[in-house]
Amino acid sequence: MIWANFLHFYQPPTQKKIWVDRITEESYRRVLKGLLDHPAARVTLNINGVLLDLWEEFGHKDVIEMVGQLLDRGQIELTGSAKFHPLLPTIPEDEIKRQIELNAVTLKKYFGDYQPKGFFPPEMAYDSVVAKVAKEMGFSWIIAEELSYPGKVAYDRIYQDQETGITLFFRERETSYKILSGQLGTDRLFLEALGARVWKNEYLLTAMDGETFGHHRPGMDRALMELLSLEAVPTVLISELPEKFPQVEKVSPRPSTWALMEKDLEKKVPFARWDDPDNEIHKTQWELTELAIKTVRNSKDPGKSREMLDRAIHSDQYWWASARPWWSLEMIERGAFELKETISMVPAAADEIKQKAKDLYFSIITTGFAWQREGRVEELAKVEDEEIRMHTDSALPGLPKEEIEKMIKHLEDEMEEVTRNREFERAALLRDRIKELDNYVNQK
Template sequence: MYWANFLHFYQPPTQKEEWVERITKEAYRPILLGLKENPKAQITFNINGVLFDLWREFGQSDVIEMVGELVSRGQIELTGSAKFHPLLPKLPEDEIRRQIELNAKTLREYIGRGYQPKGFFPPEMAYDTNVARVAREMGFSWIIADELSFPDLPRAESRGDRIYQEKESGITIFFREREFSYRILSGQLGTGNLFLEALGDRVGKNEYLLTAMDGETFGHHRPGMDRALMELLKLDEVQTILLSDLPEHFPQVETVETRPSTWALMEKDLEKKVPFARWDDPDNEIHKLQWELTDLAIKTVRHSSKPGKARETLDRALHSDQYWWASARPWWSLEMVERGAYELRETILAVEDAGDEIKQRAKELYFAIVTLGFDWQRVGKVEQLAKQEDEEIRMRTDAAFPKLPKAELEKMIAHIKDEMEEVAKHQEYERAAILRNRMKELEAYHAEAAE
């Protein structure tokens, strides 16, 4: 039994220093240190180029060095991606290629010859056949997508014995096992025993489990999960493997037709045929304004004979976060929405030969986005949208916890308690409080399980 695990590290170019430092301390650094201490473990990573830049800018060079060391040891591999984390299916092809090239240039600068990517990760796992084709043409041998990209995908237990090939481009496509990934990142499989129990008789078979998750989950979003991950990676019953090595062990290849998806896609969005709903929802008026401004910025820069600094500011301004935080499903940040609109507006205003009408429209769109955001907050629309979505997510996350064995819940609580005591010794009281709250949640589940 093989476990091909994929982790994604990323922070937006607008991220503040304190958050880069905090997330690095709580998630990125512990994961990398854990891998150094467990030389048999292997994980495939995507680390977007912009995060390397932020690490250097904010004095986190030790993390860059650890990444390079783990690559040279063969414990991790780095995929290709788009440097500033744009939603690739929404971009013109030349912008897709530019973002991929910028990312490769940046990672070669930091990692050197060790950066030889075979696979490609589209940001947000936002996949369509056009992105697959571009990745193939740019030399990548495989791409990763959510299992909902494959309409006729069989049950997870029956598909881990083969490799899939996308019909149109011919690129190898690895499908993320959605449910298993979710059970790990939600904390439901927080011990080795729970992990093995969930695998069931798959453990004794010649097949692979493929999971993919945000790296921030382990220690930042989910306190204590960084230690749980290290426990899972040490299991003797499951051998970890890099995604690029899977074809060597599984020669059977099946050709498939795919459809657009992301790793945040929900069944209701699939039914409505809106695969990118959290970034481009036709019912979301802010999204409509954001994409009008985005398209205007792209066209203005591309059609300019002297774009100047606007070319580089456009690269940064295309990050996907601004649309995500405008979804209110359930995530909302007017600060992130405003910052994204501001960067796009400033990009257009920096183009010397852009007409006055274009620049005026950019100002109008920026104003409309920000004022509509305030309106949403004022009338309670943000709370309404967020509550509906958050209830669905919470129901799915919490439902399984009271059903877990008491002994395993106790082990998960112990992981968090150890970390809480450790950070308290270093007077990191805010972090200790977060860990305490998470421990109380698990203790409540433990009490339910005892009834």
């Protein structure tokens, strides 16, 4: 077995400096430094162009330089993507192309003539239009969710889209969940989970948010490097897989995202966390989004509103309005405000259109407050949170006691290190995670 691991680095254009700084320090810088310190570890990365710009703006040029060093070594590859992270299946085709082109220009700015071979659609949001555009723009492969495949994925072959011919790589869902949730936090647990597959001629393809390692899961950045350095499971770049697995199978994938759940497939709402027909806020958000796109595109001289629209259609605002279980009225408001302001900056936009945008903005915010006041957010989040826990810490009590204790030791070592550096907030996060794991040990 060989392992192709994919990590996604991204922060929204509206993200505050304090959070970019914190996540960069807790996660991105640690992961990249870990890769530099472990030259045998190879990873496919997506770094959306907006994050590269934020790194430059907020004084993290050393992180950009680390990416360049890893590229020069051939230790990583970068994928193409959409610069400001919109949910591609929900926007017009020429807007998809524009976002991809903006991202390509940004990669060229920081890394010269580097040409990505693969394409990562934000949120891993796949449909036939996204596949077609990716193929037309010169990408040879695209990554998609395992549930997009209408059957059971065989990891001893390569898949190609029946319609476009673009190569498809399907994320292995279960193993990805187990790694990001900390269930496979040691080399022994990882190898035991793979079992006899380690000796088979197949590949493991995992894909996860980069922020998981060190930010959402303190200490997991070190655990990741331990796994990526295992001699028993050599790591490769995704682009290297086709030459190692010559068997090709044609397939017609279903629309999907990496947050897709089986119940969403049954209801035929693959993008439910961003565009749920039963979510009143989502409906209004998308009405405002479509109004902004239409107003800018219909203007002969959109002025600053063109660049404002590029930034304003990022996917986060819809995600945080899902309450499945994630909810942030601040992120919802900020996204709606940017869309409203985009419309207000179109010089020739009619007064009634600008008023319509204000009304939609007001409706989004007041509905959000009502959901909080009436307990709607808690109701939705409770149901979803219970399902998500099936994929995260729910399996930890069943792990061997000595392996959980080994995970705790990793965290304790890091807590001592950050305490010496007077990073007390970070130490508190590590302490809380140690307490969680201690509870599992005590259940033994």
